[in-house]
Amino acid sequence: MNTCGNLIQLRDAIDLQNHKVNLLGVVVGFSVPRKSKGTDYVSVLKIIDESHQSPDFSVNIFAENLDDLPHVKSAGDLVQLSCVMMKVHNGEVYAVFNKFSSSFALFEGKSCKDLCPYQASSGYCIRGLDEGFIIRLRTWHLNFQLDAGTSAYLLSLKEIKAGGYFDLICKVLLVCEVSKDVWMLFVWDGTDTQPLDFQMKLEDEAHNPLPLQIESSLPRDILGTFPCVGTILRVIADQAYEKLGLHFQGSGQWVRLRNITCQVCSGLWRGVLVPSSKIQLLSNEDNIVAERQREFNKRISTKCGRVPLVNFPCPSPITGISFSVVSEIAFQSTLTDYEHVPFVTLMDLLTYSEVTAKFKCVVRVVAVYPWRAEDFRSPIGLREYRIRLTLEDPTARIHAFVYAEDGVKFFEGYPPIDVLTSKRNKLLGMTENLNSKEDEDAPRNPPWVECCIKSYYLDKSSRWESRHYRIFGTRHVA
DNA sequence: TTGGGG
Known part of the structure; x- marks a missing residue:
């Protein structure tokens, strides 16, 4: 004693x-x-x-x-x-x-x-x-209300930039060991991170495909506990931190992460908890916590709430198309057959309770395989379209296939290769007129497009494990 | 001894 x-x-x-x-x-x-x-x-x-x-x-x-x-x-x-x-x-x-x-x-x-x-x-x-x-x-x-306070370092997820140090007021959804001795926080503040440019070459998709997430994928029952709107930032902890899971035992805790930094990894945002980072635990009544929640509730109460924040509520800076309500939303390069179906996020799609379902999303096409338009159709047999697109929105990335008759609809028939290539380039946000190899490898900034996606399974005995996604009812008109 | 916010 x-x-x-x-x-x-x-x-x-x-x-x-x-x-x-x-x-x-x-x-x-x-x-x-x-x-x-x-x-x-x-x-x-x-x-x-x-x-x-x-x-x-x-x-x-x-x-x-x-x-x-x-x-x-x-x-x-x-x-x-x-x-x-x-x-x-x-x-x-x-x-x-x-x-x-x-x-x-x-x-x-x-x-x-x-x-x-x-x-x-x-x-x-x-x-x-x-x-x-x-x-x-x-x-x-x-009876004492301590606030997280404000400072020039305080950002929300929609404001973060690579490099530099900042603070983030966010909800810790999960802490887990993603690989041996590597801990990761999954955090959320109700906003969306900004879309990123892509530097990687198109042909890399064959041998070194863009990952769908930073961690190896989470079980669906854990994913299902996460919010479906707003980016979930993965924050990787420095190796100095061991057994990080001992903290944040009550998930859903709001915190101020102080002095963290941020990197871009395969076109995905990744926060980093460095040795000089600090954690400030916040109560749900904290002023800024309440403000974040108010903003989020306001967002999801509108018809455009599930559309990427960068397109909300004003004209999209990328597509240049103005809209005020969902039924009037039109994205420059695609049209769908389901005008009045509300948009959902890719997290809505990933966590939906049924294996087979139909959705309408606003996404960016960040990679395509095969990458050459001349290989979009099978070389033998019926010569059907068979393409794998990597789609992303602020909540997730998925692979979605464009197959057969859905491909005919998507590309409006079987246009010549140069037209098909031009459609591909537009979809991927590449330079309009490619004059050289350099143009092809220049950073690309895919536009937001709307598309219908259906989920299905390949194997009746393992429906969830063999779940796939396909584009349907969507025309590429640009 | 080690930390000590920017």
């Missing part, structure tokens, strides 16, 4: 540099436990109490084992710290937790009545006197 005296308030502790103190605070943020540059693991907790709410007060916690560091569950949880040393760095007072002489305990916050910690370091022992402090701090925090 640690006996450095009674619990004291942060305001009083700040005057006790180079003394050991006992503290109790509300956790408002933390750095995700990771390997330190020394021999231990480290996590920095940011805490506040009645006497000191701003700026955050830091507690540096070191431990030999990752599991021995605090794993904060929710916004507003309480931490009790015994025998931590008060120090100062660059004029800022902070506390250091010594793995041999200090101890900590984490308690649920706010409305919880339980006085048992959900995690405690070895050597921790609660005293009757401390219980009163815990009850008092919970009561105070009930």
